[in-house]
Amino acid sequence: MNLTNFMPVLRIGNLEAKIPIIQGGMSVGISLSNLSSAVANEGGIGVIGSAGIGMFEEDFNKNYKEANKRALRKEIRRARERTDGIIGVNIMVALTDFDDLLKVAVDEEVDVVLSGAGLPLKIPVEYFENRRTKFIPIVSSAKAADLILRYWERSYGEIPDGFVVEGPMAGGHLGFKKDQIDDPRYSLENILQAVLMIVERYSRKHSREIPVIAAGGIYTGEDIYEFMKLGASGVQMATRFVATYECDASMEFKMAYINAKKDDLIIIDSPVGLPGRAIRSEFLDDVAKGKRKPFRCFWKCLKSCDFRKSPYCIADALTNAKGGNLKDGFAFAGANAYRISKMMSVKELIAELIRGYEKARRDDENIREKVEASQGEE
Numbered sequence: 001m002n003l004t005n006f007m008p009v010l011r012i013g014n015l016e017a018k019i020p021i022i023q024g025g026m027s028v029g030i031s032l033s034n035l036s037s038a039v040a041n042e043g044g045i046g047v048i049g050s051a052g053i054g055m056f057e058e059d060f061n062k063n064y065k066e067a068n069k070r071a072l073r074k075e076i077r078r079a080r081e082r083t084d085g086i087i088g089v090n091i092m093v094a095l096t097d098f099d100d101l102l103k104v105a106v107d108e109e110v111d112v113v114l115s116g117a118g119l120p121l122k123i124p125v126e127y128f129e130n131r132r133t134k135f136i137p138i139v140s141s142a143k144a145a146d147l148i149l150r151y152w153e154r155s156y157g158e159i160p161d162g163f164v165v166e167g168p169m170a171g172g173h174l175g176f177k178k179d180q181i182d183d184p185r186y187s188l189e190n191i192l193q194a195v196l197m198i199v200e201r202y203s204r205k206h207s208r209e210i211p212v213i214a215a216g217g218i219y220t221g222e223d224i225y226e227f228m229k230l231g232a233s234g235v236q237m238a239t240r241f242v243a244t245y246e247c248d249a250s251m252e253f254k255m256a257y258i259n260a261k262k263d264d265l266i267i268i269d270s271p272v273g274l275p276g277r278a279i280r281s282e283f284l285d286d287v288a289k290g291k292r293k294p295f296r297c298f299w300k301c302l303k304s305c306d307f308r309k310s311p312y313c314i315a316d317a318l319t320n321a322k323g324g325n326l327k328d329g330f331a332f333a334g335a336n337a338y339r340i341s342k343m344m345s346v347k348e349l350i351a352e353l354i355r356g357y358e359k360a361r362r363d364d365e366n367i368r369e370k371v372e373a374s375q376g377e378e
């Protein structure tokens, strides 16, 4: 990193990221070794999305669990070859192969596992025998954080290494009811404060720092500054990393972001039973009109998917879009995706974020100095 970095480091136990930015895991092959290693090389935490990661393995339709395990192992090793930085894996709790993927991540001594789309309560005991890998649940409420902390304390005598708090402006599946998404009471600012209060209690009790990381709609360096001022130790950002050269998705997928208008970002009812934010497409318009997209389910990848009733297969639809076939699928995206107007490198993006952060910090300092000076005159 050539640019002077004024951002504070992000500490997760003995891990220290030079910049407090986690690149959010994006499944079905959107964030693999290429994107994650590029982010790690810039001093952030690069995250491999693990759901559907085995889709290019020959035996995916016959033995998806083995295919996913093999592909995850390969991607972690590829990322490690390209960086000495911090690499994480995102494993959704809702996956039917959660335990298998966690085992691979721990075996490969990945630095951190981040886990949302459900509450990470039941963790295979073997995980606790090798605690080199940090574990960070992704939550959307203080209640969820409290439940996880209480459960882990009682069941494992341990607590997680940090929390990501994901607000309603995020991309992909959302941990909110549809009517909560635009309700200011559920804003990221509000839920962050509530989670910080809970975590602070456990942090004191265990005499341990538990970083809380804010996510969902964070777009500029100025945003990063604001959330850190509110008490976050760092941020998780996904949408902004899509239109980078290093992102592992197809050019068509990235162009869907660049071409998206504000109105194109819509909330859908995912077959998984959660709302999700995506870019409007012909496929989604068809589904909204009641059309069904017939499919065969080979593996039931998500615990909560009722594939017999579902009008389409979400794994197929997201995989098609990631590969460039947006006619037969759709792209998940955060509420700010429409603000992206061009492709850039991860290096350029991080440099822009650092500059924005520094500008906000300086502006804030100037205001404070002026207020103090005027108070001195009184």
Ligand SMILES: Cc1cc2nc3c(=O)[nH]c(=O)nc-3n(C[C@H](O)[C@H](O)[C@H](O)COP(=O)(O)O)c2cc1C
Pocket: 023, 024, 025, 026, 027, 028, 030, 049, 050, 051, 090, 092, 115, 116, 117, 138, 166, 169, 170, 171, 172, 173, 215, 216, 217, 218, 236, 237, 238, 239, 240, 331, 332, 333, 334, 335, 336
């Ligand atoms: C294309 C896309 C795919 C995503 N896939 C996952 C995923 O597999 N697992 C997960 O926990 N979150 C997933 N997310 C959520 C992000 O990791 C991240 O927390 C969130 O999008 C942050 O908000 P932002 O996109 O506004 O920065 C996804 C988001 C996007 C945009």
